[in-house]
Amino acid sequence: MTMRQTRYLVVGSSHAAIEAVSAIRMHDAEGSLTVATRDRHLPYSPTVLPYVVSGRSSSAQVLLRDAAYFAERNIDYRQGQALVAVRPTEHVAQLDGAAGGELRYEKLLLATGASPIVPPIPGIEKVEYHVLRTLDDAVGLNRAIGTARRAVVLGAGLVGMHAAENLAKAGANVTIVEMADQLCAGYFDRTAATLIEKAFTDHGATIRTGRRVVGLAPSGHGAILTLDNGDSLEADLLLVATGVRPELGYLANSGILADKGILVDDSMQTNVADVWAAGDCAQARSFYSDAKVMNAILPDAAEQGRIAGMAMAGDPGLRRYPGGVPLNTYHFFGRHAISVGNSRQPEHAQVETRFDEKTGRYLRACFLDGRLVCIHGVNEFFDGGVMAQLILRRVDLDPVRERFVAKPMVVGRELMSQLWR
Amino acid sequence: MGRAYNTIAFDAAKCDGCGDCMRACARAKTGGEDVARSRIQIAAGSTGFELALCRQCGDPRCVAVCPAGALAKDGQSGIIGWDAGKCVDCLLCTLGCAYAGIALDEATGRVAKCDTCEGSPACVPACPHGALKHHTTARIYNEVGDWEDLFAPGLAGCQGCNTELLMRHTLRRVGPDTVLATPPGCVPGMGSVGYNGMAGTKVPVFHPLLTNTAAMLAGVKRQFNRAGRKVTALAIAGDGGASDAGFQSLSGAAERGEQILFMVVDNEGYMNTGMQRSSATPYGAWTSTTPVGRESKGKTQDAKNLPLLMVNHRCAYVATASTAYMDDLYDKLDRAIVAAETGFAYLHVYSPCTTGWRFPTDQNMEVARKAVETNFVMLWEYTPEQGLHLSRSVDDPLPVTDYLKVMGRFRHLSPEQVQHIQAKVEENRAFVQQISQQSQAPREPSRFAGHGGDYGKGDAPRS
Numbered sequence: 024m025t026m027r028q029t030r031y032l033v034v035g036s037s038h039a040a041i042e043a044v045s046a047i048r049m050h051d052a053e054g055s056l057t058v059a060t061r062d063r064h065l066p067y068s069p070t071v072l073p074y075v076v077s078g079r080s081s082s083a084q085v086l087l088r089d090a091a092y093f094a095e096r097n098i099d100y101r102q103g104q105a106l107v108a109v110r111p112t113e114h115v116a117q118l119d120g121a122a123g124g125e126l127r128y129e130k131l132l133l134a135t136g137a138s139p140i141v142p143p144i145p146g147i148e149k150v151e152y153h154v155l156r157t158l159d160d161a162v163g164l165n166r167a168i169g170t171a172r173r174a175v176v177l178g179a180g181l182v183g184m185h186a187a188e189n190l191a192k193a194g195a196n197v198t199i200v201e202m203a204d205q206l207c208a209g210y211f212d213r214t215a216a217t218l219i220e221k222a223f224t225d226h227g228a229t230i231r232t233g234r235r236v237v238g239l240a241p242s243g244h245g246a247i248l249t250l251d252n253g254d255s256l257e258a259d260l261l262l263v264a265t266g267v268r269p270e271l272g273y274l275a276n277s278g279i280l281a282d283k284g285i286l287v288d289d290s291m292q293t294n295v296a297d298v299w300a301a302g303d304c305a306q307a308r309s310f311y312s313d314a315k316v317m318n319a320i321l322p323d324a325a326e327q328g329r330i331a332g333m334a335m336a337g338d339p340g341l342r343r344y345p346g347g348v349p350l351n352t353y354h355f356f357g358r359h360a361i362s363v364g365n366s367r368q369p370e371h372a373q374v375e376t377r378f379d380e381k382t383g384r385y386l387r388a389c390f391l392d393g394r395l396v397c398i399h400g401v402n403e404f405f406d407g408g409v410m411a412q413l414i415l416r417r418v419d420l421d422p423v424r425e426r427f428v429a430k431p432m433v434v435g436r437e438l439m440s441q442l443w444r
Numbered sequence: 445m446g447r448a449y450n451t452i453a454f455d456a457a458k459c460d461g462c463g464d465c466m467r468a469c470a471r472a473k474t475g476g477e478d479v480a481r482s483r484i485q486i487a488a489g490s491t492g493f494e495l496a497l498c499r500q501c502g503d504p505r506c507v508a509v510c511p512a513g514a515l516a517k518d519g520q521s522g523i524i525g526w527d528a529g530k531c532v533d534c535l536l537c538t539l540g541c542a543y544a545g546i547a548l549d550e551a552t553g554r555v556a557k558c559d560t561c562e563g564s565p566a567c568v569p570a571c572p573h574g575a576l577k578h579h580t581t582a583r584i585y586n587e588v589g590d591w592e593d594l595f596a597p598g599l600a601g602c603q604g605c606n607t608e609l610l611m612r613h614t615l616r617r618v619g620p621d622t623v624l625a626t627p628p629g630c631v632p633g634m635g636s637v638g639y640n641g642m643a644g645t646k647v648p649v650f651h652p653l654l655t656n657t658a659a660m661l662a663g664v665k666r667q668f669n670r671a672g673r674k675v676t677a678l679a680i681a682g683d684g685g686a687s688d689a690g691f692q693s694l695s696g697a698a699e700r701g702e703q704i705l706f707m708v709v710d711n712e713g714y715m716n717t718g719m720q721r722s723s724a725t726p727y728g729a730w731t732s733t734t735p736v737g738r739e740s741k742g743k744t745q746d747a748k749n750l751p752l753l754m755v756n757h758r759c760a761y762v763a764t765a766s767t768a769y770m771d772d773l774y775d776k777l778d779r780a781i782v783a784a785e786t787g788f789a790y791l792h793v794y795s796p797c798t799t800g801w802r803f804p805t806d807q808n809m810e811v812a813r814k815a816v817e818t819n820f821v822m823l824w825e826y827t828p829e830q831g832l833h834l835s836r837s838v839d840d841p842l843p844v845t846d847y848l849k850v851m852g853r854f855r856h857l858s859p860e861q862v863q864h865i866q867a868k869v870e871e872n873r874a875f876v877q878q879i880s881q882q883s884q885a886p887r888e889p890s891r892f893a894g895h896g897g898d899y900g901k902g903d904a905p906r907s
């Protein structure tokens with residue numbers, strides 16, 4: 024039997040994958056295109072899952088593409104078929120699942136994202152816990168929060184915080200345990216974190232930063248946790264949200280280089296011919312240095328996926344990856360926080376902050392040689408996309424700096440309109 | 445196939461920051477007057493007024509980063525629509541958009557963006573200075589794109605020439621039941637008469653002399669009438685063929701009311717044969733027969749105003765048009781086609797010539813637009829019943845130098861020559877305005893200019 028063939032093989036079905044697919048089809052309407060994903064659903068975003076957990080969105084409502092999308096574009100969408108091995112010299116990918124098997128590709132994109140890290144806490148294998156990355160996880164968690172009375176969330180990153188908010192709103196008694204000494208450390212500084220923390224404690228949640236869980240044991244309704252200071256906590260619902268890491272088992276013996284993630288150049292190509300990688304599984308250049316970093320956020324996954332797709336299809340409109348800039352928005356208890364740019368401030372950077380106790384508006388902007396390095400706000404809206412451009416274009420803000428810090432939204436728009444409208 | 449979409453355009457030079465557009469938007473979208481909630485945002489910048497408004501992108505980044513599938517481009521209207529039911533208020537779209545096109549409405553805690561008010565934006569007619577326009581030309585391209593192209597593929601024209609646009613669009617519009625006359629000039633030069641024994645069009649085409657185009661076409665049309673066949677008799681002639689050697693037969697056909705649609709592609713000279721002057725060449729312009737040197741400084745006479753001469757024939761229809769204003773041109777072409785069923789219809793299209801006027805090949809539309817914006821040429825139409833009506837306000841024009849400086853043929857002008865041209869523009873305007881003021885009958889609404897369109901409120905004819 025001859026092996027099945029496809030011109031393009033895209034592995035994964037989330038942001039990086041679907042952006043690559045649309046970029047490929049934009050330039051090459053005909054070349055055979057296969058999407059193979061481990062997931063058993065049509066594409067959806069992990070980012071929307073907190074809202075499936077809370078019940079605000081139904082799982083049918085959050086799908087980003089329908090079957091007709093793939094049919095109309097002549098794309099073979101295979102769900103439940105995980106990539107298990109790649110043999111780049113032969114251009115062969117091995118998929119598992121009943122209908123899997125070997126597939127010969129001309130161009131391959133690895134967009135397999137990341138999976139939750141489960142920390143090696145003694146006893147963890149004996150207790151029941153949840154993670155949140157897939158739609159099935161979310162549906163399971165949605166069922167569990169209805170009956171949870173005492174919930175513990177491990178990890179105060181955005182995933183953990185979102186889930187904790189849902190649990191608090193559903194009426195559970197929630198404790199968040201975080202190893203670092205502040206929450207959301209990757210995105211916000213201490214003042215912002217304190218504001219976020221206050222919103223949580225106002226809603227009855229307990230936050231224990233600077234604490235580690237050192238032991239887990241099953242109890243009648245769930246688990247008993249032991250903290251590093253000897254305290255113990257009881258949980259009838261335990262959520263592990265201590266971070267993510269790509270699962271790269273399929274790379275074994277492939278010759279494709281990886282560090283924390285798959286190493287890629289500025290067109291998302293790996294060290295191996297005809298293989299690209301994008302999104303949370305890729306490790307690409309940072310905007311701030313030549314180091315390759317993990318920038319596991321949605322906008323970057325979409326951007327990288329698009330670049331990879333254009334490169335694979337040979338689209339001459341391709342523009343090289345400018346390097347990753349951390350970007351995030353966070354909506355909590357009706358308030359919002361926005362974070363654009365590197366949260367670690369470089370040496371010699373000038374930092375400007377302002378805080379209004381009455382309104383709870385907080386702003387922190389950081390400049391280096393007149394250029395914006397990062398800007399964070401709580402309850403202070405500005406256009407994050409415009410700020411990201413100011414950083415990427417290295418716009419000199421010295422002449423307008425005072426006004427900018429006072430009114431970032433207005434001055435940002437003004438600069439946008441002058442410089443790139 | 446791709447589609448063209450309507451867009452809202454902003455002319456910062458005309459904006460004085462009054463904020464009427466924002467109030468209109470706030471009223472339409474929120475029922476209140478709070479301009480902070482307007483989807484269009486105008487701000488005073490250091491050098492003028494700045495705009496933040498969704499561009500309804502072709503490749504929208506807001507859509508790509510929305511995790512909830514709440515944003516999508518509508519294939520028909522081109523609008524990026526927001527689905528309130530799907531949106532989870534995460535604000536990620538505001539990180540994706542580089543134009544501040546979608547932003548937080550603090551009053552609702554949700555994002556808000558412009559949806560062009562279902563095709564008739566409230567902000568556009570609210571602007572008292574005409575700084576906002578709703579360009580509705582896209583409808584033409586979508587509609588015309590479905591009609592058969594009756595011109596041969598591939599042309600021998602100069603790069604950047606707009607005559608191809610005119611020929612293809614006009615033939616598509618008049619349709620296959622047409623006989624076409626193309627006297628010597630750029631149109632046959634581009635290939636209408638064909639080569640190797642093959643015609644360059646999919647309709648019968650012939651190549652009369654410069655002198656007898658209208659006469660021959662009149663005879664052909666009469667013969668079709670006699671045979672009981674309904675065809676459009678169409679001439680596409682240059683200004684040389686119409687206003688110089690061809691004028692006698694043109695004037696005669698117009699006077700007899702022959703059922704002809706006579707289109708003049710006015711590039712202000714004999715460009716096809718080496719850029720000699722014609723009677724339509726403007727004062728001061730360089731041509732190969734009005735050279736620039738120690739003595740000669742370009743043409744020393746003013747151009748003949750052929751369309752006004754045609755008005756004096758009391759033709760069934762006379763109009764001037766420009767490819768920079770396609771919806772207007774289309775509108776006029778439609779009326780000319782109808783008029784040519786019973787009488788003589790004359791359509792004069794100003795057509796910048798990249799080679800003969802000496803400007804970069806990507807600037808044709810810009811040059812055409814500047815000619816209109818400075819009143820160097822004026823867009824109007826005339827019927828004996830309704831008189832002459834301006835299609836576009838001629839008040840507040842740009843200085844004529846804005847037009848003169850965009851091309852090489854005027855580069856040598858002395859201040860006195862520029863003054864002469866400016867004075868001539870003023871005189872022309874006064875003359876045409878005077879005729880238009882005597883014409884009180886209202887003009888029918890145009891077919892393509894929808895509500896708030898280019899020819900909508902701010903730009904209405906002042907009759």
Ligand SMILES: Cc1cc2nc3c(=O)[nH]c(=O)nc-3n(C[C@H](O)[C@H](O)[C@H](O)COP(=O)(O)OP(=O)(O)OC[C@H]3O[C@@H](n4cnc5c(N)ncnc54)[C@H](O)[C@@H]3O)c2cc1C
Pocket residue numbers: 034035036037038039040059060061062068069070071072073104105106107134135136137138155156181182185270273301302303304319320321322324350351352534
């Ligand atoms: C709860 C939660 C909240 C988040 N909130 C935000 C936020 O507010 N802002 C933000 O920027 N980011 C957020 N993120 C992160 C964001 O969702 C990711 O950065 C983004 O989804 C990365 O997209 P991706 O396509 O690279 O990978 P993923 O979304 O991880 O998708 C990977 C895809 O590959 C498939 N796959 C995996 N392994 C295989 C295999 N071996 N073979 C075949 N297919 C495979 C998976 O099924 C999946 O379809 C959040 C994530 C979570 C979980």
Ligand code: SF4
Pocket residue numbers: 497498499500501504505506507524540541542543544545546557
């Ligand atoms: S909101 Fe921004 S990205 Fe989205 S269509 Fe409008 S301008 Fe483009």
Ligand code: SF4
Pocket residue numbers: 509510511512513514515526530531532533534535536537538555
């Ligand atoms: S705020 Fe709404 S529209 Fe914007 S990205 Fe989030 S879900 Fe999509």
